[in-house]
C-alpha cells in the first residue's frame with residue numbers, strides 16, 4: 001500500500017484504530033499505536049501484545065510501553081525523526097485520548113487524517129479479495145446449511161443462532177455485525193432485531209448476516225416466505241429482485257456510485273414503491289462491514305476495479321413487511337464478479 005498519501009502535509013501519522021493498525025502494520029491485536037514516517041515504522045504495544053506484534057509487524061520496530069510512559073516513548077521517536085506535524089485518526093481517536101496526546105506531545109502540530117486511510121482501503125489487493133471471497137463463501141455455505149432447518153414455530157433468535165453457529169463451524173472467527181433474522185411485520189424494519197418471535201405461516205423472513213474471517217467481513221441478505229406467498233408478497237419480492245439485478249448490471253469500473261444506486265432505485269420507483277426504499281443501494285466491505293465507497297443517491301465516487309461493494313435494494317412497507325436481497329461483488333473493468341452464490345428465486349420454507 002502507498003503510505004505517501006497518509007504523509008501528505010505531515011511528518012508522521014499515528015494509527016490507532018484496530019482495522020487501520022492491521023492494514024498498515026499487520027498487527028491484529030487491536031490495541032496499539034503505530035507511528036509511520038517516510039524513514040521509520042514503529043509500533044507501540046503493551047506487554048500483552050509484544051510477542052504478537054514482533055511476529056506480525058514485518059519491518060517494524062516494536063516498542064513495549066507500560067506504567068504510563070506511552071507518550072514519552074512516542075515523543076522520543078518523534079524527536080528522532082525531527083517530526084513537527086503529526087497526523088492523527090480523527091475519525092476513531094476518542095476526544096479524551098486526543099486531549100491527552102495534545103498535552104503530552106507538547107510543541108507538535110496536529111493534522112486530522114480524515115478519510116485518507118479509508119480511501120486507500122477501498123481498493124482491495126488480490127490477497128484481500130481472496131480473504132473476502134472466502135468470508136463470503138462461509139456466509140452462503142452457512143445459509144445453505146440453515147435453509148432446511150427453517151421451520152414454522154422456530155424463533156428468530158434460534159434462526160440467528162443457527163446462522164452464527166454454522167458460520168463459526170465453517171471457519172469464521174466471529175460475526176461481522178449483529179445478525180438480522182426477523183419475520184412477519186418486523187421485516188418492514190431494515191435493521192430490525194431478532195427476539196423470541198416465532199416464524200408464522202405467511203411471514204416474510206429476512207436474514208442479513210456476515211462473518212469475520214482473518215479480519216475481513218462478509219455480508220449477504222436473503223428473504224424467504226413461510227408456507228405460502230401472497231400475490232402482493234410475490235410482487236414486492238420480484239420488484240426487489242429486478243432492482244437488485246439492475247444494480248448488479250450497473251456496477252462496474254467507471255460508473256459514478258449514485259448512478260449505480262439509481263439504476264436499481266428506478267425499478268422500485270417505477271413499480272410505485274419509491275418511498276419504501278430509504279437506504280442506499282450498497283456500501284464497501286473490507287475490514288469494516290461498512291466502508292467506502294458508499295453507493296448512495298448522493299455519492300459522486302467513481303467505482304474502480306477491485307473495490308468490493310454490496311448491492312442490496314429493499315422495499316419496506318410498515319404493517320406489511322419488507323424484502324431485501326443482498327450480494328457482495330468485486331468491481332471489474334467491464335462489470336462485476338458476484339461472490340454470493342445463493343439462489344435469489346423466492347424460497348418457500350417451513
Ligand SMILES: [Mn+2]
Nearest residue numbers: 219310312326
Ligand atoms: Mn450490507
